[in-house]
Amino acid sequence: MSIIVKELSKIYDKQIAVNKISFEALPGRILGFLGPNGAGKSTTMKMITGFLSANHGEIFVSDLNINSESIAVKQKIGYLPENNPLYFDMYVKEYLQFVGEIYGVQNLKNRIVEVIEATGLQKEQHKQIGQLSKGYKQRVGLAQAIIHQPEVLILDEPTSGLDPNQLIEIRNLIKELGKTKTVILSTHIMQEVEAICDDVIIINKGEIVANNSLKDLLELHQEKSLEPIFVKLTNQ
Amino acid sequence: MLSIYKKEFYAYLSSLVAYITIGIFLTVLGLFLWVFPDSSILDYGYAGLDSLFNTVPYLFMFLIPAITMRTLAEEKKEGTFELLATKPLTDWDIILGKYLAAITLVLFALIPTLIYYISVYQLGATVGNIDSGAVIGSYIGLFLLGASFVAIGVFSSSLTKNQIIAFAIAVFLCFITFSGFDSASQILSFQSIDSILINLGINAHYQSISRGVLDTRDLIYFLSFIAIFLVITKTILGGRKW
Numbered sequence: 001m002s003i004i005v006k007e008l009s010k011i012y013d014k015q016i017a018v019n020k021i022s023f024e025a026l027p028g029r030i031l032g033f034l035g036p037n038g039a040g041k042s043t044t045m046k047m048i049t050g051f052l053s054a055n056h057g058e059i060f061v062s063d064l065n066i067n068s069e070s071i072a073v074k075q076k077i078g079y080l081p082e083n084n085p086l087y088f089d090m091y092v093k094e095y096l097q098f099v100g101e102i103y104g105v106q107n108l109k110n111r112i113v114e115v116i117e118a119t120g121l122q123k124e125q126h127k128q129i130g131q132l133s134k135g136y137k138q139r140v141g142l143a144q145a146i147i148h149q150p151e152v153l154i155l156d157e158p159t160s161g162l163d164p165n166q167l168i169e170i171r172n173l174i175k176e177l178g179k180t181k182t183v184i185l186s187t188h189i190m191q192e193v194e195a196i197c198d199d200v201i202i203i204n205k206g207e208i209v210a211n212n213s214l215k216d217l218l219e220l221h222q223e224k225s226l227e228p229i230f231v232k233l234t235n236q
Numbered sequence: 237m238l239s240i241y242k243k244e245f246y247a248y249l250s251s252l253v254a255y256i257t258i259g260i261f262l263t264v265l266g267l268f269l270w271v272f273p274d275s276s277i278l279d280y281g282y283a284g285l286d287s288l289f290n291t292v293p294y295l296f297m298f299l300i301p302a303i304t305m306r307t308l309a310e311e312k313k314e315g316t317f318e319l320l321a322t323k324p325l326t327d328w329d330i331i332l333g334k335y336l337a338a339i340t341l342v343l344f345a346l347i348p349t350l351i352y353y354i355s356v357y358q359l360g361a362t363v364g365n366i367d368s369g370a371v372i373g374s375y376i377g378l379f380l381l382g383a384s385f386v387a388i389g390v391f392s393s394s395l396t397k398n399q400i401i402a403f404a405i406a407v408f409l410c411f412i413t414f415s416g417f418d419s420a421s422q423i424l425s426f427q428s429i430d431s432i433l434i435n436l437g438i439n440a441h442y443q444s445i446s447r448g449v450l451d452t453r454d455l456i457y458f459l460s461f462i463a464i465f466l467v468i469t470k471t472i473l474g475g476r477k478w
Contacts, residue, residue, distance in 0.1 A: 049322040052476075074324040081322070085315030089250060090243075101239040102323045144319075 001027035001062050001151045001182050003048060008057035010043050010206075017043045019206040020057065025199070027151070030178040032197030032214075033186035034226070036234050040206040041186040042082045045154050048184070049079045061152055075103065078145035082156040084138055088130030092121060092140055095129060096147060103148035111147060119143045120169055134161040142170065146177065153177060155185040159192060171196050190226040200226070204234040240325070240333025244307070248341050257302045258345045261295050269352060277352075283360040284367065288352060289374040289446055293414055293439075296342075296385050301406030303341055304389025305399045307334045308473075313397040317476075327470050335390050335466065342382040346375070373448035380458040381442050385410050387465035394469045413461075414438045 003025040010018040018040040025031040033041045046052040048059055050070050059066040061073045087095060093112060100108040116125050119139040124132055129140055138161055145153060158174065159167050175196045177183060187193060193200060193214070200217050202210035210217060210233055214226075221229045248254040268275045268291050275287045311317035320330050357366050385406075392406035393399075417437025421430040434440045438461070441454040 046318070051318050051321050071324045071326065074322060077322070079319075079322045081315065081318045083315055085319055087243075087247075087316055088314075089247065094246075098239055098243050099323070101242075102325060 003152060003182055003184065004058075004060040005044075005048070006058045006060075008044065008047060008059065009055050010040070010047060010052065011055045016206050018047070018054075021203070021206070021208050022057075023201055023208065023211055025182050025184050027182045028179060029198040030174065030183040030185065030196055031199045031201060032193040033184060033201055033203065034188075034190075034193060034230060035186075035203035037188075039203040039234075041203055042156055044203070045079075045156050045184070045186065046081075049077055049154055050074055051081075075148075076150050077152045077154060078148065078150035079153075080141045080145045080155045080158050084141040084160075086129050086137060086140060089128060091128050092116075092125045092132075095140065096143060099144040100147050105148050115143045115147050118146070118173060120166075135163060135166045138162055139166075139170070142173070151181055153181055153183045153185075155183065157187055158185055159187065159189070167192075190230065193226055202230060202233055209233040237325075237329040237333045240320075240330055241337050244334050244337035245340055248303070248337065253306070254303065254341055257299050258341075261299045261345055262348055265291060265295060265349065277356060283356050283365045285353060285356055285371055285374065288349060289378060292346075292349075292378055293381055293442065296382055297407055297410040297414065299345065300338075300342065300382060300385040301389050301392065301403045301410065304338050304386055304393055305403040305406065306393065307338065307390055308393040308469075309397055309399045309402045313399075321476070327473050331390065331466055331469055331473070335386060338386045338389065339383055342386060343379070346378065346382070367448070369448035370446065373450065374446040376450065377442045377445035377454075380445065380455075381414075381438060384413070384438060384458055384461050384465075387462040387469075388413070391465045391469045391472075394472045414442075 005024070006022050007020045008018055008022070009016070009020050021040075021044065033044070035041050043052065047054050048061070048066070050066050050073060053067075062076055064073045064076075066073050090098070093116075096112045096115065097108065100111060105111050116122055119142050121136065121139050121143060124136050129137065132140065138158070142155075142158060145155070155174070159170055162170060171192065174183065174185065178196070178198075185197070197214055199213050200210065201208055210229070212220065217229065218224065218226070221232070223229050265288070269277055269287050273279050275291065277285070277287055280287065308317070311320065353366075353371055357364055360366055388409045389402075389406045392409065393402040395405060396402050414437065417433050418439050420426060421433035426433060441457045444451055445454050
């Protein structure tokens, strides 16, 4: 169930986007990926989910190697990409049906109903995705990530664009999911990390500058909140 | 792969693109075959569908790129390719699913033309006075031609995020592979290899199958043609990782 990343690197021509980073994400704990824009958070997530290939290093998801057993790994992962790409002319249920079929979900019709309820999409479930507001689109993205009950959730800025009420709902949902899964989420919002994350990794310019549990990190730097720590570590 | 196939096919049916392009295809074809005196079957006087089989390849050169131009280009542009690539699907699942959906649409465009066959069949001086063997052969040839153009279309769509560019490249390649080789073989300085050039082009094999005799060489040609373009497409898609 855990994710193990060893010496992972991604180099684009001359730019080193991710520089030999190593870390572990454990089941039942939510790992928060923090970092300035362009630090390498999304690139790392894209490598974990198999979208990009690493130039160096290894990734193991539930002891399966992403390179040699990529299909098996992808079956275990639920991924919400940055910018939440969606098929705008599909209907919500049609889209969830499509994703469910790809994953081979049993009892798909019931599962779709469950997922729609869990993400609060009941009122919008009969619309075309293109007709939804940003917040609901985000929820559809989340729904497709959890429909097959994956062991691992990789969420790239999952609360982007949500209003305060939706934020609370989605955070609660993620916290609930985190109890039984391995969750990595990336965000810019400190309160979010403080609210739901157990462990924190701060990335800056492709390198890890902090890798602790939330409590330990706060203690280590003698701070009550993450923001000053973030600023201190990423302002080089 | 079936899920991709279903989704793609329903997407074609729910977008206006399919209806408009097939509608234009059938309308233009109908005009050529029954109205315009130069190519009209009624004016030609002989019970044959030659006009149909001579005209459709050129219509396909525009119809098929129009159908396939969005297939991969839009995924890359909208970012939804990242969704597909991180699901437990192989690249072949994605490519073949899209390819087969497009071919099904081409079939849907061709099937209404069977009415023309039935009409000419009935209109013959003696009913049924039409070379049905040749017609069957020609339809098979047309289907293989369409399948080849779809392969070109899918390949072109994988090259760019811009659908118009994908369309333009596909039209160009369809034209070159269909009649470009014929024309090239007529250049005097290529005289020594003219038969090689002619046989590299689709037209030669299309004409050959249209005679009603299915030569395995022609079948192998078409299957290899399709395979080459799909393999190149897979290689291009794989290149995203680097």
